[in-house]
Amino acid sequence: MRRGETLLGWALVAPVLILLGAFVVAPAVLDFPLSLMHYDLISGSGRWVGLANYATLARDPIFWEAVGHTLQLALGTTVPMLAFAVVFGLLLNRRLRGRAVYRTVLFAPYVVPLVASSIAWIWMLSGHGFVNYVLGAVLPVRDFAWLDSSAGALPAIMLMTVWQFVGYYTVLVLSGLQNIPAELAEAARIDGAGEVRVAWSIILPLLSPTLFFCVVVSVIASFRVFDQIYVMTGGGPGTATITLVFYLYQQGFAFFNTGAGASVSVLLLVALMGITWLQLRMARRWVTYEL
């Protein structure tokens, strides 16, 4: 019986173990040796070159630009997105007519392909697009083509990314808010605290685990940005919007520098798994879980 159960147990988990092993774990592990090789994708042959790929990377100014853009993107999406998500969450966290409609509309962009929304945003951000139509009322931006400008392209990508995901984080914040007992805010109101004070001093501290979690998810997501760059700017103008994953794509699949691409992959793996690990450690120390 015992032995039968062991056999059956392993048989049941085997498909998952084999598939994840072959297509997630093995590739993640293979990044390391590949990053130490010059590997030819077409012939499938390679030779060891030690740390040469990493040295090339360190000398490539475009790589450092990609790192910089990725960090800017992480900051420039996470901060406004979470600020909006908290405001929307606080506004929606009450009995409110039309609440479900607001939630649905805000969340909708999350379910459509980034490629599809990128196409809409190419027009939105063009010289004759809606963004300039609105901003033109107050700023002299007429005919300013955001995506063709090396100063405007990255902020434009940030705007589009915030639009796509703000509803997702709003719903996450809402579910966090619903776990906060209503009596706490009620008690503060009875003691004469205004709504802003209640939100700032009572609700936000209690929401900190959710916010911390959202920050981590958003930072990790911005390290992985690719689709909107590929469609909207192709990394340009020039190199103005090249991000780490776009750089990885170029090295691996456009220039066929498999080794260089693998070394970027290694850095990405280490960075993102490091962030996840830090999150698990720091969540305990930084965040108020209970009163």
Add this chain to the structure above:
Amino acid sequence: MTARRAGGAVLVHGPMVVAAVLVAVPFLWLVSLSLQEPQAVFRFPPRFIPERFVWSSYPDAWRALPFGRMYVNSILTSALIIGGQVVTSCLAAYGLTQLRFRGRHLAFLFIISTMMVPIQATFIPAYVIVSRLGWVDTYWALVVPFVASGFGVFLMRQAFMVVPRTLVEAARIDGAGHWTILTRLLVPLARPAIITLAALSFTFHYNDFFWPLIVTNSAGMRTLPVGLATMILTEGSHGTQWNQVMAADVFTVAPLLAAFVLLQRYLAPTSLTAGVK
């Protein structure tokens, strides 16, 4: 008091209406521009209600690329992935929750640790593996790498764990075998979790871009997002026909938004499901 409440309603609804309209704006313009002349995208100020409705952009877009085939590719590969994930995840979750066997904690740890791996960082070696298998530009490459999901196992394990042990014991005493307990008892009880897994997995794989972009190269194997991207990045002899691009965008997005409105309660992110995408 009433005046104060009315003031409060304006303070809440005012910003929310503005936010909802701003979020909807790109979709609304997408539809509007798909029904106008190709040059409408260059007009300033932009005109929202078309001067003349150009309905032909839809059939023209449909013929510009093999969109019928790309629809089939997108839906078929997503469906196969979802089916595979549900089956493999339920089997594994049954083993992990209902059977006591040596090494099962280790197996579970291995499975959930894969959720931490940023998938883009695996694409270069994964491409090498897939091309060695001779799968480039086939359905195999689009489907097989995703048939197992660490998140799926995690979610189904949670769902099976909340089923009371006594219920499973009772079924066993009544003579039910493993297969009956899984298919007649646990799976029906875990239906909401299965729908959540299917819905999340569908939005992810129908929308997926990077992997289908690198493992397909013939027009007949492209999925919708890749097809859409090639439509704007490869200009024809007359330049980009923007109304057709917008039309193609609309028929890519419309079924998703419709499905979303029907299934949205299964898609709400929680701390369990966040970060999957």
